[in-house]
Amino acid sequence: MQTLSSALRSLAVVALLGASALSHAQTTPRTAFVQLFEWRWTDIARECETHLGPKGFAAVQVSPPTEHNWIASGDGAPFPWWMRYQTVSYNLDRSRSGTRAQFQDMVNRCNAVGVAIYADAVINHMSGGTGGTSSAGRSWSHHNYPGLYSAPDFHSPVCGITNYNDANNVQNCELSGLQDLNTGSAYVRGKIADYLVDLANMGVKGFRVDAAKHIHPADLGAIVDNVNARVATRPFWFLEVIGAAGEAVQPSQYFALSGGQATITEFAYGPQLYGKFAGGGKLADLKTFGESWGLMGSSKAVAFTDNHDKQRGHGGGGNYLTYHNGATYDLANVFMLAWPYGYPVVMSSYAFQKASNYDTSFGPPYNADGSTRGPWADGASAPACFDQTRGGWVCEHRFRPIANMVGFRNASVSSWSVNNWWDNGNNQIAFSRGDKAFVVINKEGGALSRSFQTGLAAGSYCDVISGDFAAGVCSGTVVTVDGSGLATLNVAANSAAALHVNAKLGGPQPGVSTAFTVQNAAPASGQQVYVVGSVAALGAWNPCQAVPLPAASSGHAGTVSLPASTNVQYKFIKYSSCTSVTWEGGSNRSLTTPASGTASACGVFNSTAACSTGGGSTASVTFNHTASTVAGQSVYLVGSLPALGSWAPASALPLTLVSGSQWSRQVTLPASTTLEYKFIKKDGSGNVVWESGANRSLTTPTAGASQTVTSTWK
Numbered sequence: 001m002q003t004l005s006s007a008l009r010s011l012a013v014v015a016l017l018g019a020s021a022l023s024h025a026q027t028t029p030r031t032a033f034v035q036l037f038e039w040r041w042t043d044i045a046r047e048c049e050t051h052l053g054p055k056g057f058a059a060v061q062v063s064p065p066t067e068h069n070w071i072a073s074g075d076g077a078p079f080p081w082w083m084r085y086q087t088v089s090y091n092l093d094r095s096r097s098g099t100r101a102q103f104q105d106m107v108n109r110c111n112a113v114g115v116a117i118y119a120d121a122v123i124n125h126m127s128g129g130t131g132g133t134s135s136a137g138r139s140w141s142h143h144n145y146p147g148l149y150s151a152p153d154f155h156s157p158v159c160g161i162t163n164y165n166d167a168n169n170v171q172n173c174e175l176s177g178l179q180d181l182n183t184g185s186a187y188v189r190g191k192i193a194d195y196l197v198d199l200a201n202m203g204v205k206g207f208r209v210d211a212a213k214h215i216h217p218a219d220l221g222a223i224v225d226n227v228n229a230r231v232a233t234r235p236f237w238f239l240e241v242i243g244a245a246g247e248a249v250q251p252s253q254y255f256a257l258s259g260g261q262a263t264i265t266e267f268a269y270g271p272q273l274y275g276k277f278a279g280g281g282k283l284a285d286l287k288t289f290g291e292s293w294g295l296m297g298s299s300k301a302v303a304f305t306d307n308h309d310k311q312r313g314h315g316g317g318g319n320y321l322t323y324h325n326g327a328t329y330d331l332a333n334v335f336m337l338a339w340p341y342g343y344p345v346v347m348s349s350y351a352f353q354k355a356s357n358y359d360t361s362f363g364p365p366y367n368a369d370g371s372t373r374g375p376w377a378d379g380a381s382a383p384a385c386f387d388q389t390r391g392g393w394v395c396e397h398r399f400r401p402i403a404n405m406v407g408f409r410n411a412s413v414s415s416w417s418v419n420n421w422w423d424n425g426n427n428q429i430a431f432s433r434g435d436k437a438f439v440v441i442n443k444e445g446g447a448l449s450r451s452f453q454t455g456l457a458a459g460s461y462c463d464v465i466s467g468d469f470a471a472g473v474c475s476g477t478v479v480t481v482d483g484s485g486l487a488t489l490n491v492a493a494n495s496a497a498a499l500h501v502n503a504k505l506g507g508p509q510p511g512v513s514t515a516f517t518v519q520n521a522a523p524a525s526g527q528q529v530y531v532v533g534s535v536a537a538l539g540a541w542n543p544c545q546a547v548p549l550p551a552a553s554s555g556h557a558g559t560v561s562l563p564a565s566t567n568v569q570y571k572f573i574k575y576s577s578c579t580s581v582t583w584e585g586g587s588n589r590s591l592t593t594p595a596s597g598t599a600s601a602c603g604v605f606n607s608t609a610a611c612s613t614g615g616g617s618t619a620s621v622t623f624n625h626t627a628s629t630v631a632g633q634s635v636y637l638v639g640s641l642p643a644l645g646s647w648a649p650a651s652a653l654p655l656t657l658v659s660g661s662q663w664s665r666q667v668t669l670p671a672s673t674t675l676e677y678k679f680i681k682k683d684g685s686g687n688v689v690w691e692s693g694a695n696r697s698l699t700t701p702t703a704g705a706s707q708t709v710t711s712t713w714k
Contacts, residue, residue: 028056028411028502028595028596029410029413029414030056030057030059031343031344031406031410031413032057032337032346032406032410033058033059033060033346034052034057034060034345034348035308035345035346035347035348036060036061036063036348037063037347037364038081038350038363038364038372039348039374039375040098040374040376041062041098041102041103041106042098042102042105042106042376043374043375043376043377044060044106044110045102045105045110047375047376048106048109048115049109049592051398051403052110052113052115052397053110053113053115053592054113054564054565054566054593055403055404055406055407055595056406056407056410056595056596057397057406058116059118059205060115060117061120061208062097062106062119063084063096063120064084064095064119064120064122064210065092065103065120065199066087066089066090066092066095066195067087067093067095067134067135067136067138068083068085068087068088068134068135069083069086069128069129069132069140070132070133070135071083071132076357076361077359077361077362077363078366078370080362080363081308081363081364083135084096084122085122086122086126086127086128087122087126087127088126088127088138088140088145089134089147089148090148090195090198093136096135100646104202104203104646107204111203111205112600113594113597113599114594114595115594116205116206116236117204117205118204118205118236118238119208120207120210121195121196121207121210122210123195123196123209123223124178124180124181124183124210124211124212124214125181125214126145126154126178126179127140127179128177129142129177130142143179148191149191152182152185153181153185153188154180154181155172155173155180155182156182158173158174158180159173159174160177161173161175164244164247164248164249166248167216167248167249170247170248170249171215171249183215183216184216189222189226192223193223193226193227193230194649196223196235197226197227197230197231197690198648200231200233201640201678202646204235205235206235208239208240209238209239210240212240212241212254213240213249217253217254217256220239220254221256221258224258225258229692230690230692232695237257237261237263238262238263238264238265238343239254239263239264241254241264241265242267242315243268251264251266251296251300252296262300263301263302263343264296265301265302265304266295266296266303266304267310267315267318268295268296268318269295269301269304269341269342270304270305270306271320272289272295273321273332273335273336274318274320277325277332277443278319278321278328282425282427283428283429283443284424284425284426284427286335286429287429289339290341295341298341301343302342302344302345303336303342303343303344303345304336304344304347305320305333305346305347306322307347322347323349323388323394324354327494327495328494329396330399330401330402330496331441331495331496333346333396333399333401334401334441334465334496334498338405338408338412338431338433338498339418340416340417340418340433346396346397346402347397348394348397348398349394350391350392350393350394351387351388351390351393352390359390362390375393375395383395386398400465400467404464404465404468405498407464407469407500407503408437408498408500411436411500411501411503412433412500415434415436415437416433417433418431418432419432419433419434420432420452420454427444428440428441428442428444428448429441432453435457436456437498437499438455438499439496439498439499440452440489440491440496440497441496442492442494442496444493444494445494446493447490447491447492447493448490448491449488449489449491450488450489451486451487451488452488452489454481454485454486456481456485456499457481457485457501458481458482458483459480459481459505459506459507460478460505461478461481461499461505462474462477462504463477463478463489463497463498464498464499464503465496466497469502471563471564471565471566472506472507474503477497478505481499511537511561511562511563512593512594512596512599513559513560513561513598513599514559514561514591514593514598514599514600515557515558515599515601516560516572516601517549517552517555517556517600517611518549518555518572518602518603518604518605519555519605520604520605520606520607521549521555521572521574521605522605523574524574524576527576528548528575529548529549529556529573529605530543530546530547530548530549530573530574530575531570531571531572531573532547532571533570533571534569534570534588535563535566537560537561537562537563538568543573543575543581546573546578547560549572555611562593563593564594564595564596565592565593567590567591568590569588569590570588570591570601571583571588572589572603572605574605584605584606585606586608589601589603618668618669618671618703618704619670619672619701619705620667620668620707621666621667621669621706621709622664622709623637623666624662624663624664624708624710625664625679625711625712626663626711626713627663627681627713628713629681632684633683633689634654634655634681634683635655635657635679635680636652636653636679636680636682637652637678638652638653638678638679639675639678640676641673643667643670644669644675649680649682650686652680655679671700671701671702671703672699672701672703673700674697674698675698675699676696677697678690678691678696679711679713693714696711
């Protein structure tokens with residue numbers, strides 16, 4: 001039996017799960033995330049709401065949110081993916097994935113359904129080559145990025161990485177010709193930290209630091225500490241450090257970053273799985289899989305079967321499974337999500353071939369102008385997934401064995417151990433996760449049929465590999481566990497079966513607290529406003545059983561517990577008697593609840609218009625602030641609303657110096673709205689100094705009213 005000490009289990013559960021720092025309560029832990037490689041911001045938002053939230057994913061790793069080099073052809077391939085890793089500026093105005101406004105909307109919508117955003121942060125270097133045009137149409141040249149970096153901000157003399165046994169060469173020379181930032185410079189570190197703080201203030205919960213191996217640990221640690229000190233909640237940090245025996249730079253050199261809470265991408269994990277699932281090894285050998293195999297400690301590791309580099313044979317040696325391996329790839333991911341090691345990330349790709357540099361450089365599906373054609377393009381009712389021909393979206397995270405094993409891992413995280421191990425000495429294995437879950441993997445050419453000790457309580461369970469489990473209903477095989485924990489399973493060749501306590505028929509299903517708001521309902525005298533819908537909690541379309549929505553500052557609002565992972569149809573109605581009802585016109589409204597946490601829905605009565613913040617009215621807020629400045633500095637206000645710059649220092653509102661150190665600004669804001677804000681100091685060169693501590697917050701007064709806020713710099 002493999003177990004973890006209570007201290008290590010605490011790190012695995014608290015440090016990794018808590019690091020996602022979701023903004024709402026979670027009733028079931030979320031323990032795995034996904035890399036949506038080269039997806040657009042608008043598509044990610046939709047995917048969070050329709051799939052990732054309901055399936056219980058903790059987070060999405062998104063492609064680098066920066067202004068990047070624009071390359072129409074690389075290695076002969078159109079619009080290569082790697083241009084995203086050639087930064088031109090830290091602006092979010094325009095990248096291949098979308099605009100700043102679309103990025104903010106994605107963050108808001110994903111956070112609302114319990115899915116955090118992790119940004120891929122390219123901070124070791126800028127672009128390659130001697131000059132070009134960016135994704136936003138701006139020009140740049142060698143060591144010259146207007147308004148950001150110039151020649152003194154890069155390592156000099158210029159050299160290329162040639163010796164991985166020399167840390168100085170690895171960390172002070174150029175990686176593949178990419179212009180190497182001098183992160184030993186306080187100015188450079190400050191610019192990088194400002195960029196990451198901006199993302200964190202937009203609601204980003206974590207950062208994958210690209211090429212972290214090529215940044216000295218002291219320099220990267222200073223950047224991490226700078227960011228941590230300036231944001232309300234410490235982000236989740238995971239660092240790309242490829243360790244190889246005998247090299248000068250090793251993952252352990254980065255373990256102490258972020259107060260010892262930084263995690264590292266474990267590049268040894270994927271090749272070990274490849275060796276057992278596709279390289280001639282035996283699954284039976286996996287009984288002891290973990291640190292004893294030379295992997296880093298579980299609490300430090302981000303585990304992955306493949307990623308965007310390793311799919312293509314980039315970024316060091318080793319064999320990795322990919323979607324090209326078919327059912328074997330699915331089984332390896334089933335094992336990764338079932339096995340208690342690390343914080344797993346699932347890969348989600350677009351289709352490519354592996355025959356040449358042309359194929360491995362090929363960019364994502366694209367339109368004639370080079371813009372990305374996303375899986376949710378053109379108002380699609382379902383994503384264009386499962387297309388494994390070049391130019392299609394593969395969407396491995398939607399493969400049922402992978403998607404449903406996320407719920408398995410979530411259900412079993414409190415039993416961080418392996419029990420009831422069974423194997424046939426070859427490529428059939430089974431094990432339980434305490435009394436929470438049980439899995440069988442059959443990587444042989446014949447079916448497996450036998451009785452297993454599952455460790456589960458008696459009852460009927462849904463096999464989540466063969467079907468989905470939602471709202472207490474199983475679309476796949478139902479397995480009966482007897483009073484002694486035994487169950488007979490029939491598992492087809494090259495397949496698996498998985499049971500867990502959150503997919504038990506007849507068991508209590510976790511509810512999702514859902515806040516409904518309707519605006520402009522305008523009930524007549526004696527009428528009340530209600531929400532009615534397709535599930536029992538909303539009256540099953542019976543107006544007499546509808547949920548009342550009392551009057552509120554935002555319209556009419558109420559909260560009800562709905563079944564998790566369920567598509568719900570609903571409408572707003574009003575009546576004084578349920579036998580005489582005023583219904584909204586048009587089609588039913590629709591929402592899909594997440595697997596856990598909370599949800600919200602807002603609509604305008606009898607209209608498809610979006611809800612207006614604060615009921616569409618405004619209020620006046622005067623900010624009086626005391627802050628000392630040096631010559632050339634001024635004080636600015638920045639915050640969570642567009643009217644306050646959406647946390648972008650470049651869009652912050654300047655305050656007027658009244659006298660001495662007294663600054664003031666009157667701002668028109670949405671009425672009855674809760675917001676967060678901070679004061680910053682900027683000089684003519686664009687240098688920004690943020691207040692320390694947590695974000696300030698306030699709720700604006702009702703429409704037409706005014707408010708004065710007095711504060712002092714902190």
